[in-house]
Amino acid sequence: MTDPIELNRRRWDELVPIHAGSRFYDVEGFLAGACSLLPIELAELGDVRGKSLVHLQCHFGLDTLSWARRGARVTGVDFAPAAIAKAAELAEQAGLAARFVESEVTAAPDALGGETFDVVFTSWGVLGWLPDLDAWARAVAALLTPGGVFYLVESHPTMLLFDGSADGRRTWPYFRTAEPIEATVEGSYAAPDATLENRREAVWIFELGQVVTALIDAGLCLDFLHEHDGNCSAMIPSMTKHPDGLWRLPEGELGLPLSFSIRARRASNS
Numbered sequence: 001m002t003d004p005i006e007l008n009r010r011r012w013d014e015l016v017p018i019h020a021g022s023r024f025y026d027v028e029g030f031l032a033g034a035c036s037l038l039p040i041e042l043a044e045l046g047d048v049r050g051k052s053l054v055h056l057q058c059h060f061g062l063d064t065l066s067w068a069r070r071g072a073r074v075t076g077v078d079f080a081p082a083a084i085a086k087a088a089e090l091a092e093q094a095g096l097a098a099r100f101v102e103s104e105v106t107a108a109p110d111a112l113g114g115e116t117f118d119v120v121f122t123s124w125g126v127l128g129w130l131p132d133l134d135a136w137a138r139a140v141a142a143l144l145t146p147g148g149v150f151y152l153v154e155s156h157p158t159m160l161l162f163d164g165s166a167d168g169r170r171t172w173p174y175f176r177t178a179e180p181i182e183a184t185v186e187g188s189y190a191a192p193d194a195t196l197e198n199r200r201e202a203v204w205i206f207e208l209g210q211v212v213t214a215l216i217d218a219g220l221c222l223d224f225l226h227e228h229d230g231n232c233s234a235m236i237p238s239m240t241k242h243p244d245g246l247w248r249l250p251e252g253e254l255g256l257p258l259s260f261s262i263r264a265r266r267a268s269n270s
Contacts, residue, residue, distance in 0.1 A: 004180050004202030005104060008129055009079055011198040015188055016060050016082040024190035024233075025062060031094055035069065036062040038153075038232060038245045041123060044224075044261055045151045048072040051118035054143055056105050057126045061087025061098065067121065068096045075117070076100045077108045106135040109142040116145040123153045124232045125189070127211065128160070128203040131180065137214035144266040150220060153261040155231055157208055176205045189233055208260065220264040227257040 019025050030036055041063075049071030055064040058076035060083045068074045068091075076087055076098065084102045091098040103111035120143050130136045140150050161172050172181065180202035187194045212225060230246025231239070235258070239247040249256065 002200075004131065004182070005079070007182075007198075007200055007202050011196070011201050012059075012078075012080040013082040014196055014198045015191075015194075016080065016086050018188070018194045018196075019190045020060055020086055022190045027062070027090065030062055030065070031090070035066045037066045040228070040230075040244065040246065040261065041151070041153055042070075044153070044226070044263060045119070045121065045149070048119060052145075053119040053121055054108070054112070054117045056108060056120065056122040056140070056143075057129070058087065058100070059083050061090055061100060063121075063123065064100075065091055065094055065096050065098055068098050069094075072119065074098045075112070077103050077105065077111070079104045105130070106132065106139045108139055112143070115143075116148065117143055118145055118148050120144055120148065120150045122151075125155065126152075127154055127206040130206070131204055133206060133210055133214045134217065137218035137220070140215070141218040141220055141266060144220075146266055147268040148266050149223075150215070150264045150266075151262070152211075153259060155235070156227065156257040156260050157206055158256060159231065159235060159258050160205075173205060174207065176207050176210060180204050212262070215262065215264055220266060223263040223265060224261075226261045228259045228261065229255055229257070231258040 020027050026034065048067055051072050053067050053072040054075045054077060056077050058064045058078045061076045064074050064076035064087065078084055079102065081102055084100045087100040101111055120140050144150060157174060161174060182200060182202045184199050185201055186199065230242065230248045232246065234247045238250050240250065241247050
């Protein structure tokens with residue numbers, strides 16, 4: 001099998017122009033002044049004015065630049081060269097100060113020369129691409145200043161057990177294995193009808209307990225772990241979009257946790 005990181009990098013490089021032109025990302029709206037961040041992220045992370053913020057796995061930077069508009073001094077990190085190039089282009093178009101650095105996420109502390117930040121931010125569809133959650137958590141901790149805040153919002157692993165079909169078939173296991181799941185995928189979440197040359201991807205299952213434990217083992221102290229009844233996209237066809245930007249199951253269906261969020265801190269004396 002092709003190295004899974006390289007396999008995924010090729011796919012994400014190809015997706016950048018497709019996503020940048022999609023209705024899902026609405027780059028035109030962003031350049032006109034819209035914020036790509038969801039209310040849940042703004043409320044749970046809070047005021048970032050004057051703070052240094054690094055956005056890990058930033059794709060082509062819309063959320064990074066939205067934090068810049070809210071007053072943060074931002075750096076975006078992504079492993080896909082096309083994503084970094086597009087992010088820098090959008091920063092210039094939007095007239096926003098931002099730095100974008102190409103790096104695999106666990107190598108980010110070295111790629112950024114040991115720099116630390118007041119805030120480390122990452123969101124939506126990031127954990128499944130990580131072969132080593134412990135190495136990821138150590139990288140997060142290394143990027144935080146003493147007293148700095150880490151924030152993650154992500155699809156809930158129970159949601160990822162299902163294949164997205166109307167009858168909700170279970171497709172994937174819950175418990176993590178060392179080897180990735182390699183699959184052929186048509187289109188993407190933002191452009192379902194897109195025709196891609198790079199249709200193979202490799203993903204890893206993540207367990208909620210494993211994510212939390214990895215962060216604790218890396219030396220972070222949890223402010224909260226929240227589970228939510230909404231997600232950033234319609235992962236099941238029957239889901240509908242609500243005014244807060246989250247997609248939820250129809251009223252009356254048995255509830256499931258569809259996403260979760262974590263806020264944690266590096267101790268001030270560490």
